[in-house]
Amino acid sequence: xxxxxxxxxxxxxxEGEFITINxxxxxxxxxxHWLQQHPGGGIVxxxxxxxxxxxxxxxxxxxxxxxxxSSLHITASHPRDxxxxxxxxxxxxxxxxxxxxxxxxxxTKLSVKP
Amino acid sequence: xxxxxxxxxxxFRKEGQNVTLSCEQNLNHDAMYxxxxxxxxxxxxxYYSQIVNDFQKGDIAExxxxxxxKKESFPxxxxxxxxxxxxxxxxASSWGTGNTEAFFGQGTRLTVV
Numbered sequence: 478x479x480x481x482x483x484x485x486x487x488x489x490x491x492e493g494e495f496i497t498i499n500x501x502x503x504x505x506x507x508x509x510h511w512l513q514q515h516p517g518g519g520i521v522x523x524x525x526x527x528x529x530x531x532x533x534x535x536x537x538x539x540x541x542x543x544x545x546x547s548s549l550h551i552t553a554s555h556p557r558d559x560x561x562x563x564x565x566x567x568x569x570x571x572x573x574x575x576x577x578x579x580x581x582x583x584x585t586k587l588s589v590k591p
Numbered sequence: 592x593x594x595x596x597x598x599x600x601x602x603f604r605k606e607g608q609n610v611t612l613s614c615e616q617n618l619n620h621d622a623m624y625x626x627x628x629x630x631x632x633x634x635x636x637x638y639y640s641q642i643v644n645d646f647q648k649g650d651i652a653e654x655x656x657x658x659x660x661k662k663e664s665f666p667x668x669x670x671x672x673x674x675x676x677x678x679x680x681x682x683a684s685s686w687g688t689g690n691t692e693a694f695f696g697q698g699t700r701l702t703v704v
Contacts, residue, residue: 481633510693518679520695563633565693579693581626581633 480504483564483582490589496551498585500564503545510579511538511549512563520563523549554589561586593618597682597696604669604676604703612667612699614682620694621686623665627651628679628698637680640665669701676703 481502490496500509511523524531524538526547531538535554540547551558564582595616604610614623622641626634636649640659654673659665665684669676682696 479633512695517697518681518700519697520681520683522692522694525692565634579624579634579636581635583631583633 479583480580481564481566481582483562483585485585486583487586488588490554490587492555492589492591494554494589496554496558496587496589498549498562498564498587500547500549500582501545502547502564502566502580504566504568504580506566506568508567509540509547510565510567511547512565514561514563514584516560523562551587556589556591559588595682595684595694595696597680597699599699600697602699602701604701606703607671609671610669610676610701612669612680612682612701614665614667614696615663616665616684616694617663618684618694619662620684621662622684623659624683624685624693625649625655625657625665625667626681626683628681634681637667676701 484499508525508527510525512520513523514520526540535552537550561584563584565579598613624639625637627637628634635651637651637655638646638649638657640646643659643662646657646659654670656668679698679700681698683693685693
């Protein structure tokens, strides 16, 4: 079982729709990251959060530490939001494993149609 | 502009050849990382470095080598021992722990023929 699970894997939406992408994790974390990867491959960090909720423009990220769950919401979606959204959790560096810093989900591919 | 730069964007090599991927950052970050991305899989950690002249193996270090002679630079060498080197490689940097924002390069797509 993957330590970070995202759903859905693929999502197609019409422009203007409200979008939710979910991330569940099974390990202890110090922070959770939401990343955006465009078709060219480069990755941009959207949010880093360890509790509560953060908002940036049309993007909102929430996390529930007790339930080990985070959501990324996009309001009034637009075709330029089309990308792969990746959830990554930060594990304590000296936890004894070799994973170092971040454990990544497989990503959610979002396509927003005009 | 501060940022992290990977080069080249696309790289082709013949099987059996070593190849080195470049990663440079001018963000003054202590920590740097190399990840590999394959279709349908999450990014996997190859190597990371928390400080100059020190680096640690990640989950899939076999067939790879790195160096960290300068704070700004963390090159990755894909050796001929790597059984399946064709992949997308991403470099990242951060202040030092997972509690800080990570900055990613644009990636290098390596194709071995």
